[in-house]
Amino acid sequence: MQSVLAFAHMFNAATHYQIDYPDLSLILALVRGGTLARAAALLRVDVSTVFRAVRRLEAALGQTLFEKNRAGYLPTSLASNLAQQAERAEQALEAARIGVEQGGEVISGTVRLTCTDSVLQGLLLPALAQFMPGYPALTLELSTSNDFANLSRRDADIALRLTKTPPEHLVGRCLGTVNYQVCASAGFARQHDGHELADLPWIAPDDFLPDHPSVVWRREHLPGVRPSYRCNSMLSVTELVRAGLGVAALPDFLLGDGLQPLGPALAGRDTALWLLTRPDCRALRSVVTLFDELGRHVRLP
Template sequence: MLSPGAHYRLAFTQSILAMPHMFNAVTHYRMDYPDLSLILALVRGGTLARAAGLLRVDVSTVFRAVRRLEAALGQTLFEKSRAGYLPTTLATTLAEQAERAEQALDAARIGVEQGGEVISGTVRLTCTDSVLQGLLLPALGQFMPDYPALTLELSTSNDFANLSRRDADVALRLTTTPPEHLVGRCLGTVSYRICASARYVQQHAMGELADLAWIAPDDFLPDHPTVAWRRQHLPGVVLSYRCNSMLSVAELVRAGLGVAALPDYLLGDGQGLLPLGPALAGHDTALWLLTRPDCRALRSVVTLFDELGRHVSLPGRTQT
């Protein structure tokens, strides 16, 4: 079995061979992890003094080490300026490799400390912006610190194409009809309520709903439950604001610009949103946690899937 260092050297060698126009000189010098640590510290620090602090050595040691490494490589790694040491393209690329090696070593250390296999790798997660803000971020804060070697790539989107095109591994989606080719579990029901800010309520008489300034999603969500409700109950209302995301709709309401139908998970204490009535009857939806069938063999995906299933907290849902 290859050691973490050997794995890194193999990956680094492959990257060199893939870009010969950049690394012809590098192949004549056998780089090691201390070289990469030096480059990474100077890229992060930007000055000799800060790099020395990161490496816990003196400034002269960093200066001499950089000069020696550049001479060995036959290429310039940093350009000195008034702002400090600016990395060249080569230094930036090597720093990226160094970060990967650093992550691999961290994962190895964690494995030794925990006495078992570490959950590591990158998982791509997609959800809507309002789900990210209202549900996902609180959940991630509860369990992600327990997985320091697990990396998440987050994207916000309003459709299922990300999973279908394999652009994502896990999705949190509001729907009553999840695609049959995906697998997952329903985390609970989401209701919607007409809301306004306290300031808007104070400044406007709460008479007929149709007479209020309405904020709603634009044509990007033509089948959204709130759109369906408005078309059914307020067919003649003229919208004052259209937004391309539900989170933007909520922010405009919070700013006192009007009223809107918002999901109940955005209505917690301290959110500045006041419900003007009960939930919109017959227009609930469900929150689904979904993944592709082929992802169920990946331990990183399964771990994230299970943790989200336990920690995503919908109003009225009992945590397992």
């Protein structure tokens, strides 16, 4: 009988307590901090205040929010879900403050964008620097990947991809053509002037990109070459070339800063840069805004 009464009390507390913004702020601070001390610092209160507040909130909800271990406080699934809601509330509040300050409508929310590390470095960052300061309430989550699947799995909202054949289930626009050229550092080019390409040390992507245009071209035109260095990203390939360790076929948007083409663009091995999103994302103002800004500011050579 006692256990039934206890359950009834817990259920009554959980169903009648109205969680408010300070509760969400408390949960978010402890999720972010992981310990009472760091959560207290984030909230600008003392540790005992955080400890008592968490105990009171758990009692009011009738559910455990955090599990204590040696590392600190681990959130339960309920606390993790509430922390996500707290972040959205935090962003909405910040957007409202900015709207009051600017006296107009504010684009807010979180947009997830994926691209390769080379596109991030060579094309995306210069574009973001031009327009993102004008959207202080917009949060951008960046991930680097060569896979289209992260859009299909809804892990991202927008993608910048190098391809001639974007998936048909995605929508977007072609931003232009990307060409590849065999390049070396200026010092390496001087030192090896007159040498045949096949006699030079080559730097190439490893098996993560077996059909990369540079790989296909090298196999066709220099079948006897075995790369001296193999990297798991085109940005790493570029940095090894810049360091003077050898030559590589690089996209034209990564040239510059001491890199020197050793010949014309690789014939028949150009590709395209596509700006892509999922059809369902076109209803999200934050995604549409970022998509349009990228379309205007991402510039190919």
